[in-house]
Amino acid sequence: xxxxxxxxxxxxxxxxxxIVVRNEREEKPVPLxxxxxxxxxxxxxxxxxxxxxxxxxxxxxxxxSIPVVDVQGLQCDSSRPEVIRQIGRACAxxxxxxxxxxxxxxxxxxxxxxxxxxxxxxxxxxxxxxxSDDPFRKTRLSTSFNIHKEQVLNxxxxxxxxxxxxxxxxxxxxxxPAHYREVGSLYCREVRVLALRLLExxxxxxxxxxxxxxxxxxxxxxxxxxxxxxxxPNPELTFGLPAHSDPNVLTLLLQDEVPGLQVFNxxxxxAVNPIPNxxxxxxxxxxxxxxxxxxxxxxxxxxxxxxxxxxxxxxxYCPSPDAVIDPATPLTDAEHPxxxxxxxxxEYYQEFWNRQLQGNTCLQSFSGxxxxxxxxxxxxxxREANDDQVEPSxxxxxxxx
Ligand SMILES: O=C(O)CCC(=O)C(=O)O
Numbered sequence: 001x002x003x004x005x006x007x008x009x010x011x012x013x014x015x016x017x018x019i020v021v022r023n024e025r026e027e028k029p030v031p032l033x034x035x036x037x038x039x040x041x042x043x044x045x046x047x048x049x050x051x052x053x054x055x056x057x058x059x060x061x062x063x064x065s066i067p068v069v070d071v072q073g074l075q076c077d078s079s080r081p082e083v084i085r086q087i088g089r090a091c092a093x094x095x096x097x098x099x100x101x102x103x104x105x106x107x108x109x110x111x112x113x114x115x116x117x118x119x120x121x122x123x124x125x126x127x128x129x130x131x132s133d134d135p136f137r138k139t140r141l142s143t144s145f146n147i148h149k150e151q152v153l154n155x156x157x158x159x160x161x162x163x164x165x166x167x168x169x170x171x172x173x174x175x176x177p178a179h180y181r182e183v184g185s186l187y188c189r190e191v192r193v194l195a196l197r198l199l200e201x202x203x204x205x206x207x208x209x210x211x212x213x214x215x216x217x218x219x220x221x222x223x224x225x226x227x228x229x230x231x232x233p234n235p236e237l238t239f240g241l242p243a244h245s246d247p248n249v250l251t252l253l254l255q256d257e258v259p260g261l262q263v264f265n266x267x268x269x270x271a272v273n274p275i276p277n278x279x280x281x282x283x284x285x286x287x288x289x290x291x292x293x294x295x296x297x298x299x300x301x302x303x304x305x306x307x308x309x310x311x312x313x314x315x316x317y318c319p320s321p322d323a324v325i326d327p328a329t330p331l332t333d334a335e336h337p338x339x340x341x342x343x344x345x346x347e348y349y350q351e352f353w354n355r356q357l358q359g360n361t362c363l364q365s366f367s368g369x370x371x372x373x374x375x376x377x378x379x380x381x382x383r384e385a386n387d388d389q390v391e392p393s394x395x396x397x398x399x400x401x
Contacts, residue, residue: 033230046153048237048239054239071102115183146355231305234306246285249317250317258309263282
């Protein structure tokens with residue numbers, strides 16, 4: 001993509017549609033930051049107040065931080081119990097783990113990353129036909145998280161679309177680059193097979209029937225995002241994505257070689273540096289509910305780099321909207337009463353997108369009755385991580401919007 005020097009103006013005080021990029025060829029407002037522009041300074045509406053900044057010097061960098069599980073052993077009767085034990089432990093202690101020997105050919109993942117980059121390198125005019133800031137549109141290119149709810153924007157553009165059943169959605173995906181649909185279809189099929197294998201292992205790790213989670217998700221859905229974080233002039237002042245937990249069941253994240261993902265654990269932000277040919281797996285809010293709080297849907301965030309653009313491709317494996325989610329009966333008893341009420345995934349998903357990412361989970365809106373049993377009250381879903389790191393409450397935001 002040809003880089004151009006352009007003038008950026010702030011034309012509204014709402015923080016929503018204020019970026020106007022003007023150059024000789026383009027006079028229309030361009031909401032994207034992947035617009036070919038070399039930013040020498042961070043525009044004002046991406047700058048977090050000091051108390052909410054990422055404090056990059058406090059992040060823990062350690063290779064051993066997040067467990068790495070070799071999932072090849074799931075195929076073999078003698079090693080399967082040990083691999084399942086490792087997965088269960090990672091889910092309970094971290095809510096995150098990395099997997100190697102997962103069966104998805106490196107060529108398939110690498111081609112997906114390449115075609116994703118090609119998409120974001122196409123001229124803005126070729127991409128804008130997919131642009132929408134309606135979070136409920138199934139295929140859309142957008143920016144930040146939900147610009148209607150945010151006062152400070154995030155240094156991220158993203159393409160999102162549904163992937164399962166593939167034949168229902170593939171025709172809505174971008175038709176350019178030429179191989180996007182073909183490469184994406186192959187990738188999505190492979191990831192779904194992996195997700196189903198992991199769901200089986202997760203069910204067993206909770207002491208449930210192997211098909212428990214499969215059945216709990218109704219007809220299943222699979223969504224995918226391509227996050228593009230351009231080079232950022234001041235990474236210490238902003239986020240690619242601020243602290244959040246994922247609303248779905250399970251996320252399978254493919255990332256390029258540029259670091260950026262950080263996970264909250266035990267009072268610290270831990271950098272999850274990329275390992276070639278691996279996926280980062282994390283537990284989403286639905287699995288925290290289904291496991292009655294045994295597994296943790298933890299806060300994570302993406303920070304940005306001053307030297308390189310970064311691409312990450314999360315697959316969000318989800319229940320179908322009509323699936324009724326509640327704690328698995330075998331995991332509830334007098335000592336462990338249901339920590340969450342029943343709800344449909346549709347209800348949860350609406351709640352997630354109708355708020356901003358505010359360093360919190362929307363699990364508390366779906367709690368059971370016993371205050372002391374609420375999992376976010378315990379140390380593993382740390383409210384204290386948020387209080388001084390993240391955005392003001394939605395009430396404060398709304399009062400300004
Ligand atoms: O870019 C990353 O590593 C994290 C992405 C993420 O958390 C998300 O898309 O929800």
